Amino acid sequence: MPRAVRVLHVVAGGDIGGAERLLVDLALRPEQTGAEHEVALFTPNPALAAFFAQAGLMVHDRGRVREDPLAYLRRSLGRADVAWLAERILERRADVVHTHTFGSHLLGTRAAVRAGRPQLRTEHHVMHYFDASSSPFTRWAAARTERFVAVSRYVARVLAETAPKVAAKTTVVRNGVDAGHFAPRAAVEASSLPPASGRFRAGIVCRLTAWKRVHLAIEAAAIAGVELLVVGEGEERRKLEALARRTEAAVTFLGHQPDPRPFVAACDAILSTAADEPLGLSVLEALSMERPVIALDGGGLAEIVDDGRTGWLVREPTAAALASAVSRARADPATFRAMGIRGRQFVLEEASIERTCEGYAAVYRAMSPA
Numbered sequence: 001m002p003r004a005v006r007v008l009h010v011v012a013g014g015d016i017g018g019a020e021r022l023l024v025d026l027a028l029r030p031e032q033t034g035a036e037h038e039v040a041l042f043t044p045n046p047a048l049a050a051f052f053a054q055a056g057l058m059v060h061d062r063g064r065v066r067e068d069p070l071a072y073l074r075r076s077l078g079r080a081d082v083a084w085l086a087e088r089i090l091e092r093r094a095d096v097v098h099t100h101t102f103g104s105h106l107l108g109t110r111a112a113v114r115a116g117r118p119q120l121r122t123e124h125h126v127m128h129y130f131d132a133s134s135s136p137f138t139r140w141a142a143a144r145t146e147r148f149v150a151v152s153r154y155v156a157r158v159l160a161e162t163a164p165k166v167a168a169k170t171t172v173v174r175n176g177v178d179a180g181h182f183a184p185r186a187a188v189e190a191s192s193l194p195p196a197s198g199r200f201r202a203g204i205v206c207r208l209t210a211w212k213r214v215h216l217a218i219e220a221a222a223i224a225g226v227e228l229l230v231v232g233e234g235e236e237r238r239k240l241e242a243l244a245r246r247t248e249a250a251v252t253f254l255g256h257q258p259d260p261r262p263f264v265a266a267c268d269a270i271l272s273t274a275a276d277e278p279l280g281l282s283v284l285e286a287l288s289m290e291r292p293v294i295a296l297d298g299g300g301l302a303e304i305v306d307d308g309r310t311g312w313l314v315r316e317p318t319a320a321a322l323a324s325a326v327s328r329a330r331a332d333p334a335t336f337r338a339m340g341i342r343g344r345q346f347v348l349e350e351a352s353i354e355r356t357c358e359g360y361a362a363v364y365r366a367m368s369p370a
Contacts (some may be wrong), residue, residue, distance in 0.1 A: 134204030
């Protein structure tokens with residue numbers, strides 16, 4: 001039996017999002033991924049370190065660091081953090097250095113090159129290829145990265161158009177969810193859940209950052225006269241809270257929740273309002289729990305939301321169009337419940353965490369010594 005591949009994930013950032021949750025899902029399944037997983041962490045957020053530690057991962061924590069443009073440049077272009085990371089790579093005898101979000105690209109690449117280890121990069125998004133402030137750095141790092149994983153066919157298509165040399169080294173491995181954990185009737189409770197009012201209740205689970213366009217969900221809730229649960233944290237929260245007060249929308253902000261299941265279970269539908277969502281892990285989790293999805297169309301969402309069968313894709317990116325879809329769902333609950341059942345079946349057949357682990361296991365094997 002071949003030995004497990006030693007993988008060191010490099011995480012540089014402050015939020016807990018889909019990339020971080022995927023990392024934990026992989027790390028908790030060493031037999032399925034054929035790998036032993038550890039994390040080298042650069043974060044200003046102690047909750048992120050706790051998130052990994054509570055999952056049972058070995059975390060090599062650089063200590064609390066700043067997260068701003070100047071700190072990024074010092075960390076990525078300077079010597080100290082790169083040297084520290086290279087030492088961890090060698091000390092832990094990592095076979096593969098695995099980077100994820102933009103903050104880790106240059107730092108992880110320089111350290112992997114210094115340690116003489118191959119690097120795998122998961123492309124969870126594509127915006128860093130177009131933003132003028134990030135594109136030169138991410139493309140320099142990409143030219144020195146051995147393999148890539150795209151989380152959806154959409155991401156792979158964009159790479160083929162904007163970075164064909166990267167696309168040639170890319171494998172599509174769709175993010176998946178643990179359908180046993182995200183079950184239709186997960187036995188969990190949430191003391192912070194607002195009491196049921198009898199009204200149609202929608203939910204949105206995401207980082208509260210500009211490109212997620214949560215303001216459209218709030219405005220749609222106000223127009224349609226439904227409740228909205230917002231699960232997530234981010235720099236847009238105060239602005240969104242002010243919008244909810246201004247529009248008199250029935251919105252409850254719940255912050256980051258380590259376990260989003262009780263809040264998803266309390267909703268009649270889950271919304272997705274992001275601009276060109278690469279895939280949508282929270283969407284898959286909702287489908288797994290038999291909660292149909294109403295999403296603004298774009299990006300990779302059409303790969304996981306079957307329009308008219310597991311939810312609705314709204315072509316016009318406006319609050320009015322989203323509110324119209326919500327009202328339509330509220331008026332036909334039987335059809336909407338049937339969509340939820342079909343959504344879970346899709347996850348079981350096409351988007352399980354087991355399929356994701358198989359995909360990564362193949363990539364890890366191809367990159368590691370025999």
